[in-house]
Amino acid sequence: DQQVKQNSPSLSVQEGRISILNCDYTNSMFDYFLWYKKYPAEGPTFLISISSIKDKNEDGRFTVFLNKSAKHLSLHIVPSQPGDSAVYFCAASAAHSGGSNYKLTFGKGTLLTVNP
Amino acid sequence: NAGVTQTPKFRILKIGQSMTLQCAQDMNHNYMYWYRQDPGMGLKLIYYSVGAGITDKGEVPNGYNVSRSTTEYFPLRLELAAPSQTSVYFCASSYSGGGFKDTQYFGPGTRLTVL
Numbered sequence: 001d002q003q004v005k006q007n008s009p010s011l012s013v014q015e016g017r018i019s020i021l022n023c024d025y026t027n028s029m030f031d032y033f034l035w036y037k038k039y040p041a042e043g044p045t046f047l048i049s050i051s052s053i054k055d056k057n058e059d060g061r062f063t064v065f066l067n068k069s070a071k072h073l074s075l076h077i078v079p080s081q082p083g084d085s086a087v088y089f090c091a092a093s094a095a096h097s098g099g100s101n102y103k104l105t106f107g108k109g110t111l112l113t114v115n116p
Numbered sequence: 117n118a119g120v121t122q123t124p125k126f127r128i129l130k131i132g133q134s135m136t137l138q139c140a141q142d143m144n145h146n147y148m149y150w151y152r153q154d155p156g157m158g159l160k161l162i163y164y165s166v167g168a169g170i171t172d173k174g175e176v177p178n179g180y181n182v183s184r185s186t187t188e189y190f191p192l193r194l195e196l197a198a199p200s201q202t203s204v205y206f207c208a209s210s211y212s213g214g215g216f217k218d219t220q221y222f223g224p225g226t227r228l229t230v231l
Contacts, residue, residue, distance in 0.1 A: 103174070108157055
């Protein structure tokens with residue numbers, strides 16, 4: 001049973017436009033959500049996170065939105081740049097819901113391609 | 117700081133062979149993790165450690181063993197390699213397991229093929 005779902009395997013956008021990557025989760029115990037970015041032949045690197053007490057977190061060009069009632073989060077990248085081309089993983093943990101926040105559950109990832 | 121380092125980068129094993137994937141971190145992190153990523157899939161936790169001498173199973177531990185004798189090193193042992201263990205293996209570390217500001221730092225990965 002996939003608890004974290006990224007239903008779009010790939011996304012292609014033009015440079016300068018907005019990229020929106022989506023993630024859905026099923027486990028209501030999840031209360032901390034992260035996005036990781038991964039380039040080929042490298043390990044994932046942390047991008048941005050959000051706790052369930054917030055509905056938005058912004059860091060420069062990256063904004064994560066959380067809709068708890070829909071169990072949905074999204075990552076917005078504005079403006080998109082060619083260097084943003086990578087696989088983006090959504091991850092979740094149950095940090096303060098009786099679980100362990102170091103046990104991350106990952107989605108399958110979305111390959112973002114930003115065309116010049 | 118080198119961060120999290122992994123060796124080797126690539127390895128081909130024959131069925132039934134054994135090997136150890138090495139992982140080291142120089143950030144004095146207490147928590148360390150091993151994940152595997154199969155093609156088109158997300159990362160799955162194999163084993164983790166919350167400190168030297170303490171390890172526990174993750175989601176997919178079968179066919180693997182770990183040890184953690186020091187803070188810095190967290191090797192992953194494959195005994196009797198099987199084709200199902202063909203994957204990319206990532207080691208990660210974090211300072212603690214608690215707190216919303218904590219995050220996991222990943223190594224570059226080891227690509228393992230079992231033929």
